[in-house]
Amino acid sequence: MYNMRASTAEAPVLDRMDSLKPNELIKDDPMNNISPAIVERVGRSLHTMPNHPLSIIKQKIETYFTERSKKQNGAEFMIFDDLSPKVKITANFDDLLIPPDHVSRSASDTYYIDDETMLRGHTSAHQASLLKNGHDSFLCTGDVYRRDEIDASHYPVFHQMEGVRVFPEKAPPEGSEKIQGNKEVEADLKDALEGMVDAVFGPVEKRWVDAYFPFTEPSFELEIYYNDKWLEVLGCGVMQQDILRRAGRGEQPGWAFGLGLERLAMVLFNIPDIRLFWSQDERFTGQFKDGEITEFKPFSKYPAATRDVSFWLDPAKSFHQNDLCEVVRGKAGDLVEKVELVDEFTHPKTNRTSNMFRIVYCSLDKTFTSDEVNVIHDGVREELVANFNVELRI
Ligand code: DAH
Numbered sequence: 001m002y003n004m005r006a007s008t009a010e011a012p013v014l015d016r017m018d019s020l021k022p023n024e025l026i027k028d029d030p031m032n033n034i035s036p037a038i039v040e041r042v043g044r045s046l047h048t049m050p051n052h053p054l055s056i057i058k059q060k061i062e063t064y065f066t067e068r069s070k071k072q073n074g075a076e077f078m079i080f081d082d083l084s085p086k087v088k089i090t091a092n093f094d095d096l097l098i099p100p101d102h103v104s105r106s107a108s109d110t111y112y113i114d115d116e117t118m119l120r121g122h123t124s125a126h127q128a129s130l131l132k133n134g135h136d137s138f139l140c141t142g143d144v145y146r147r148d149e150i151d152a153s154h155y156p157v158f159h160q161m162e163g164v165r166v167f168p169e170k171a172p173p174e175g176s177e178k179i180q181g182n183k184e185v186e187a188d189l190k191d192a193l194e195g196m197v198d199a200v201f202g203p204v205e206k207r208w209v210d211a212y213f214p215f216t217e218p219s220f221e222l223e224i225y226y227n228d229k230w231l232e233v234l235g236c237g238v239m240q241q242d243i244l245r246r247a248g249r250g251e252q253p254g255w256a257f258g259l260g261l262e263r264l265a266m267v268l269f270n271i272p273d274i275r276l277f278w279s280q281d282e283r284f285t286g287q288f289k290d291g292e293i294t295e296f297k298p299f300s301k302y303p304a305a306t307r308d309v310s311f312w313l314d315p316a317k318s319f320h321q322n323d324l325c326e327v328v329r330g331k332a333g334d335l336v337e338k339v340e341l342v343d344e345f346t347h348p349k350t351n352r353t354s355n356m357f358r359i360v361y362c363s364l365d366k367t368f369t370s371d372e373v374n375v376i377h378d379g380v381r382e383e384l385v386a387n388f389n390v391e392l393r394i
Pocket of ligand 1: 121122123124162163213215216234235236237256257258259
């Protein structure tokens with residue numbers, strides 16, 4: 001009874017990347033907050049590009065899991081890397097037991113298409129549909145989208161890998177007491193991930209840190225000691241049984257993990273700026289080879305230009321730093337290196353709030369003139385006035 005699989009009747013269709021039409025992501029809907037700069041990134045699929053650092057790491061992890069299950073005579077891990085990033089809001093949040101008031105749902109954090117769909121904010125969004133399709137063990141990699149700050153390690157699109165293993169044979173007999181947090185499952189999770197980290201980084205010192213995720217209990221983060229620092233590598237845990245029940249798996253226990261590929265690649269290849277992953281400059285793309293982790297050789301860094309903008313906010317309009325980041329991305333593309341709030345105060349008499357931001361413009365692959373920067377920066381200022389009704393000070 002408990003070992004039954006989800007009936008095929010309720011298995012949702014797995015939408016593939018090629019069913020997505022990027023030009024339909026921006027539409028006239030009050031929820032829609034997707035910009036052309038984001039649409040341009042959809043479909044680039046860096047994680048499947050040959051000789052790209054992200055795909056090199058992805059392949060190493062996939063090979064590790066394939067070999068581990070062969071050694072254990074266990075279920076093979078199915079590999080998914082072309083699922084559409086357009087997902088149901090319920091798949092991204094509700095199916096994972098993320099509460100209705102969770103911050104990650106806010107429009108300043110998430111890219112919404114309309115009141116039913118969004119660009120996935122994590123690859124965990126595919127857990128439920130893959131389980132309902134009968135997959136017990138899988139690795140699912142893809143581009144994920146989050147409205148975020150701008151600096152060397154944050155970019156509104158990045159890549160994650162999700163791993164899930166369900167143990168149908170370990171479902172407790174009907175009528176027995178149900179306990180969340182199966183110890184054998186936890187032990188397999190930890191063994192699998194410690195081995196994975198050694199396969200990718202070489203033998204390293206590790207530590208498990210207790211964590212909290214709505215979708216797992218217990219939850220952990222795995223940290224490794226690498227380049228003289230503790231580095232957080234991934235989040236994971238024993239899956240909440242309710243997620244498995246809702247996916248038609250009854251009391252079958254399972255584990256899950258999620259990791260960010262850029263974060264690992266920046267450390268492994270010594271890549272200093274997250275924008276570089278998107279570079280189509282041969283001096284970047286020509287450096288890497290499938291199967292090999294090699295030290296990134298920097299090419300000349302062009303001078304940066306810093307511009308400040310300061311303004312009074314309109315108390316009647318909502319404004320978030322991520323809104324400014326979106327405007328700057330729209331005008332400057334990958335020319336923007338960093339956006340930083342350097343001053344904020346509220347006038348004691350008028351009660352108006354002033355923000356000052358410092359924007360660092362710097363190209364990764366070409367030089368540009370001060371006049372060109374000024375044109376971009378003026379464009380940012382104009383759009384702030386037009387969209388957020390701010391009153392410019394500087
Ligand atoms: N989805 C989480 C994130 O984006 C990462 C994660 C943590 C995935 C724990 C998991 C997990 O599957 O069990 O931050």
